[in-house]
Amino acid sequence: MKRLYYLTNEITVxxxxxxxxxxxxxxxxxxxxxxxxxAGIKKHHLHSATPIHELDILRSGERGLISGAILxxxxxFLVGQFTPWFEMFGLLGVFGIGLITIAFxxxxxxxxxxxxxxxxxxxxxxxxxxxxxxxxxxxxxxxKDDIESLLADKRDVFKAGEDTTLVMPxxxxxxxxxxx
Numbered sequence: 001m002k003r004l005y006y007l008t009n010e011i012t013v014x015x016x017x018x019x020x021x022x023x024x025x026x027x028x029x030x031x032x033x034x035x036x037x038x039a040g041i042k043k044h045h046l047h048s049a050t051p052i053h054e055l056d057i058l059r060s061g062e063r064g065l066i067s068g069a070i071l072x073x074x075x076x077f078l079v080g081q082f083t084p085w086f087e088m089f090g091l092l093g094v095f096g097i098g099l100i101t102i103a104f105x106x107x108x109x110x111x112x113x114x115x116x117x118x119x120x121x122x123x124x125x126x127x128x129x130x131x132x133x134x135x136x137x138x139x140x141x142x143x144k145d146d147i148e149s150l151l152a153d154k155r156d157v158f159k160a161g162e163d164t165t166l167v168m169p170x171x172x173x174x175x176x177x178x179x180x
Contacts, residue, residue: 001139001140001164002138002144002162003139003162004139004144004147004161005121005159005161005163006134006135006137006160007127007132007133007134007157007158008157009133009156011041011044011133013154013157016154017151018046021147021150028047029047031047031137032053033046033133033134033135034049034128035128035132036128037131049134051114053121053136055114057110057113059169060110060111060113061107062109062167063169064107064110065106072099073098075101076095076097134160135157
């Protein structure tokens with residue numbers, strides 16, 4: 001799926017876009033609004049962005065998982081070579097320690113991600129801080145052109161970028177962007 005990003009400075013325009021998108025088959029689960037004005041989003045009955053959209057929890061957790069798996073493999077190899085742990089704890093015990101290492105690393109990565117702005121919306125930080133509303137629309141490939149042409153004619157809304165909905169652990173920047 002693709003995620004289309006649009007910016008507007010008025011919440012009434014965001015509400016109009018929401019109504020228009022709902023009339024064209026986009027559900028609340030595929031349309032989110034991110035802004036500093038949480039009260040306005042609720043007042044206008046818009047579907048606000050979740051912490052998964054706002055924070056880097058998934059990407060950092062995935063990084064922690066991969067790092068933990070690498071660390072566990074190295075640890076199991078070194079333990080097997082230089083200590084009698086395999087004899088003391090058995091194969092299952094050593095692999096259990098490896099799983100605990102992976103779980104802790106994943107948790108730690110997610111915790112770090114809770115302190116970090118999502119890398120996919122970081123490019124819109126200044127616009128959001130200045131009071132703009134970021135509209136995120138998730139579409140499949142068949143809907144993409146229809147939704148883009150539908151919103152191209154809408155006043156006070158401009159396309160700010162597009163990206164995939166997939167979270168890639170080592171992706172540095174979004175794939176496509178329009179200067180905001």
